[in-house]
Amino acid sequence: MELALSSLHLLIAASAVTIGLAVAAMAIGLVIGLLAAITRVGKVPVLEQFVRGYVSLIRGTPLLVQLFMIYYGLPQLGLPLEPIPSGIIALSLNVGAYLSESFRAAILSVPKGQYEAGLSLGMSYWTVMRRIIIPQSIRTALPTIGNSFISLLKDTSLVSVITVTELLRATTLVIARTFQPLTLYAEAALIYWLLSSGFSLLQERIERRVSRHV
Amino acid sequence: MSEPMLTAEGLVKRFGSQVVLDGISLAVARGEVVVVIGPSGSGKSTLLRCLTFLEEPDAGHVAVGRRSVSAGPHTREETGVIRQLRQSTGFVFQSFNLFPHMTALQNVMEGPITVLGLSAAAARERGMALLVKVGLREKAAVYPAFLSGGQQQRVAIARALAMEPQAILFDEPTSALDPELVGEVLQVMKALAQEGMTMLIVSHEMGFAREVADRVIMMDGGVIVEEGTPEQIFAHPREERTRRFLNTILTRSMESAQGGSPPCE
Numbered sequence: 001m002e003l004a005l006s007s008l009h010l011l012i013a014a015s016a017v018t019i020g021l022a023v024a025a026m027a028i029g030l031v032i033g034l035l036a037a038i039t040r041v042g043k044v045p046v047l048e049q050f051v052r053g054y055v056s057l058i059r060g061t062p063l064l065v066q067l068f069m070i071y072y073g074l075p076q077l078g079l080p081l082e083p084i085p086s087g088i089i090a091l092s093l094n095v096g097a098y099l100s101e102s103f104r105a106a107i108l109s110v111p112k113g114q115y116e117a118g119l120s121l122g123m124s125y126w127t128v129m130r131r132i133i134i135p136q137s138i139r140t141a142l143p144t145i146g147n148s149f150i151s152l153l154k155d156t157s158l159v160s161v162i163t164v165t166e167l168l169r170a171t172t173l174v175i176a177r178t179f180q181p182l183t184l185y186a187e188a189a190l191i192y193w194l195l196s197s198g199f200s201l202l203q204e205r206i207e208r209r210v211s212r213h214v
Numbered sequence: 215m216s217e218p219m220l221t222a223e224g225l226v227k228r229f230g231s232q233v234v235l236d237g238i239s240l241a242v243a244r245g246e247v248v249v250v251i252g253p254s255g256s257g258k259s260t261l262l263r264c265l266t267f268l269e270e271p272d273a274g275h276v277a278v279g280r281r282s283v284s285a286g287p288h289t290r291e292e293t294g295v296i297r298q299l300r301q302s303t304g305f306v307f308q309s310f311n312l313f314p315h316m317t318a319l320q321n322v323m324e325g326p327i328t329v330l331g332l333s334a335a336a337a338r339e340r341g342m343a344l345l346v347k348v349g350l351r352e353k354a355a356v357y358p359a360f361l362s363g364g365q366q367q368r369v370a371i372a373r374a375l376a377m378e379p380q381a382i383l384f385d386e387p388t389s390a391l392d393p394e395l396v397g398e399v400l401q402v403m404k405a406l407a408q409e410g411m412t413m414l415i416v417s418h419e420m421g422f423a424r425e426v427a428d429r430v431i432m433m434d435g436g437v438i439v440e441e442g443t444p445e446q447i448f449a450h451p452r453e454e455r456t457r458r459f460l461n462t463i464l465t466r467s468m469e470s471a472q473g474g475s476p477p478c479e
Binding site: 111113114116117118119120121122123124127131132135136139213 | 266268297298300301302303304305307309311312313314315317324325328329357359373374377
């Protein structure tokens, strides 16, 4: 019990890194995902093929391999990156690919009449996208965006293997000193669970807020 | 007839092997109200949709005011002209197609702001004036999901009017409405007609056509079968197809008036 309490502040401090990684990767991933989805739905030549390849590659390979490619692989091309930027890049690219599929499905679910109503006012295709289709899609995609974020939050633990001291690595370091794996891993698990639950609540509130008009 | 506001020449539209528009030509004069009638599948809606290139015609030519475009493929310049053409031709849909994430007022303001480049304040003023005009001042801040069908369609008409169009196309504007809500929409349309708006209306509301139309066009099989004043078409139809169509409509409305079997769609 004493050990649990004495290590708690260390683990909480490390959780800040975990949250930071997840939030940063999510922010970048949302931009990547939205742009990728628009590229595919709008059938932008060349880029569309590129995005297709990107999504297929990310979804078809383990996140750990993607992380190693960026952290250990890129230096060979003369692009050495620090652990934290490597982690954020790998996580962003990964979550971005999944989000692009969510956004794409959401965009395609907006009825054709919405495009026609926008076009009939004289809007360009891209204005219709920006003003009419995307705002409605984001609402539709919110539940899956929330799920992706919860997965991402837990996936940040993989970044511990490239020496980023987030929650899992901090836990392992304490265990190396104290030899109490059960207590400490349980403590780490509890923190992950609390964080996930907290963000789930936040997600519900956001969903309620944006669907007040339906 | 004065100089035409809206012209179509030789419009052809095929879906696969089916010819939906078979070389239709028509002209609507400034301030004229034209009602298009005809059995379902006769190409009425497709005609309206081709006039604003919501449906790409396979051949033919459309002109609104001074702007004219021929069937595609379109150059970048023509795409711009199509946009201007849509801007000056309002379109009212059967299913309203209001933007669900915007209030009634925001729906009306959207075109003026994003397409005409009006300031938010100017668009708001124009939007409010139009909502007042269609009798929905108190619904300005309400989202479409909380409006009745009739109210939604009136907002949609206000949205079209906000672009200050030269003509408005109505694609069966009351067909999706509960019977008791049809009147309020027709009333708004009638007021517009009296103000001199150029209107091309696809409708099954024969009473409305008789009262408001300057001209009635009977379509069947992708061609214009017959056209004339409401008096000519409804009282003295020359074509067998027109007579048959009017008979079905008449029987149907009498059945529903007598509380008999409900009209089948």
